[in-house]
Amino acid sequence: MAVLIRYAGVRVGLGLAQVLGVLGIVFVVASVLPGDAAVVIAADDADPGRIAQLRETLGLDRPLLTQFGDWLTGLIRGDLGTSAISGRPVADMLASALGPTLTLAILALLVLIPLAVALGVAAAVGRGRRMDRVISGVAVAFYAAPEFALAIILVAVFAVGLGLFAPTAVGASGPLLMQPELWVLPVVVLVIRPVCSLARLVRSSMITALESEPTRHTLRLGVPLRRVVWRHALPGSLTPATQHLARVTDWLLGGVVVVESVFALGGLGQVLVSAVSSRDIPLLMGLVALFGSITVTVNTIADIVAFRLNRTAGATA
Template identity: 80%
Template sequence: MILARYAGTRLMLGLVQVAGVLIVVFLVASVLPGDAAVVIASDDADPARIAQLRDTLGLNRPLVVQLGDWLSGLLRGDLGMSSISGRPVTEMLSAALAPTLTLAVLALVVLIPLALLLGVAAAVGRGGRIDRAISGLTVALYAAPEFALAVVLVAVFAVGLGLFAPTAIGSSGPLLTQPELWLLPVVVLAIRPVCSLSRLVRSSMITTLDSEYIRHTLRLGVPPRRVVWRHALPGSLTPAVQHLARVADWLLGGVIVVEAVFALGGLGQVLVSAVSSRDLPLLMGLVALFALITVTVNTLADIIAFRLNPTAGERL
C-alpha cells in the first residue's frame, strides 16, 4: 500500500510537471521574433501575404486559444500539423524516433553493465592499482565533451583507419542493422555516463562493504565473491538507479549532439528544423515527447529506488 501510494503521488507530480513544461515552452516560443508565416513567405515577404498566411495557419488567434486547442488535441493523441510541411506531427516524430531510440537504447545496454563492473572492481580493490587506474581514466574521460570525443573518434577510426563510416550520409535502411554507422556514436554516448555511474557505484559499494551487515556475512563463511555480487551490490544500487534516470535525460541531449556530428537522421535534426523554421506545432510535439520520456524515466527510477531502499517507508 505504501509503494502504491508513493507511485500514485509521483505519477500525479509527473503529469503536473509535463503540463508546466508544455505551457512554459509554448509561451516562450510564441513570443520569439518571427513565426512560420514569415519563414514560408521569406521569398515574398509582402505584409499582406504574411497576414494571409498567419490567418490560414491560425497564428493570429489569442495565445490562450491556440494553447487550449493544442492541449485538447494532445489529450486526443493529435499533435496537429506541421506549419511548414503540412505533414502530421505524429508522423514526422515517428519517422525520426527510430534512430534516436536505437542510439539511446544501445548506449544504455553498453553503459549499465560496464559501469557496474568498473564500479565494483574499483570498490573491491580500493586504494590499489586497479582502483587508481579506473578512477584516473574515468575522471579524464568525463572531462571531455561529447562533440570533441566524436570528432577524435571519427578522425582516428573512420578517416584514419577506415574501420567505420564517418557519417550516415547516403545510407539507407534501419540503423540497427548497420553497426558501422552506430558503433562510434554509441561509444561517444556511453563514455561519460559510464564514468559518472561507475564512480557512484564505487562510492556506494565502499560504504556497503564497510557495513556491519557485510562483515557479519563474511564471518559466517559466505564466499567473498558471493558477498560482493549477491549482498553488497543490491544494497548499493539505490543511488545508482536514481542517477541512471538522470543519465537517461542526458542521453536525450547527447543524442541530439551526436546525431548532428554523425549526420544521423533523428529527433535532433527535427528539433533543429523546428526551431529554425519557427514550426510551433512540431516544436511542441517534440517538447511533449521529451517531457513525457523524462518524467516517465524519473518516475520509474524513483519508484524502483523506493522499492530497493528498505527504510523508504519510514518517510511516509
C-alpha cells in the same frame, strides 16, 4: 504494495504537472521569439500582406492562450497537430524519426549499465590499489570531455584515419541497427561520460556497503567475498545508481540530439533543429511533449525499482 501504488500515483501526477508547466513555458518562449512560421514560408515573397495572410491561415494571429488551449485540447485527444511548415501530421513525423533515436539510446544503455556496474564494483573491491586508481583517474579524465569534442576525435581517428567506420550516415538507407558501421561510434560517444559518473557512484556506494558492519560480519562468518559482493553489498549499492540512471537516461536523450547532428543520423535531433530554426511550433511542442513523457516515465520507474532494491537489500542483510 498499496503504499507503493499510492507513491507512484503521486509521482506521476507531479510529473504530469511539470510537463504541463514546461509545455506552457516553451510555447510562450517560442511564440514571442522574432519571426514565425509565416515569415519562414514567405521567405522568398516577404510581402507584409502575404505574411499576414499566412498568419491568419496558420492561426498565428489568435491570442497565445487560445492557441495553447487548442493545442492542449488536441493533445488530450491524442492529436499532436500538423506541422506549420510541411503540413504533415506531427505524430507521423515523430514516429518516423524516433527509430534512430531509440536505437542509439537503447544500445547505449545496454552497454552503459553492465560496464558501469562492473567498473564500479572492480574499483570498490580494489579500493586504494592500482585498479581503483586507474579506473577513477580514467573516469575523471573522460567525464571532462564534451560529447561534441569526443565525436570529432573519434571520427578523425577511427573513421577518417583508420577507415573502420563511416564518418556520417549521409547517403545510408535501411534500419540503423543492421549497420554497425554507422552506430558504433555514436554509441561510444554517448556512453563515455555517463559510464564514468555511474561507475564512480557505484564505487562509492559499494565501498560504504563493504565497510558496513553487517557485511564485515558476513565475511567473518566465512562467506566468500564474491558472494558477499554480488548477493549482499551490490543490491543496496544499486539504489542511488538506479535513481542516477534515470537522470542519465534523460541526459542520453539530449546527448542523442547532439550526436545525431554530428553523425547526420536523421533522428529526433534533426527534427528538433528543424523545428527551432523554422519556428514550427506544433512540431516543437510535439517534441517537448514526447521528451517530457519519457522523463516522467523513466523517473517513476527508477523510483519504483529503487524502492524494490531497498527492500531486497533489507531482506538479504
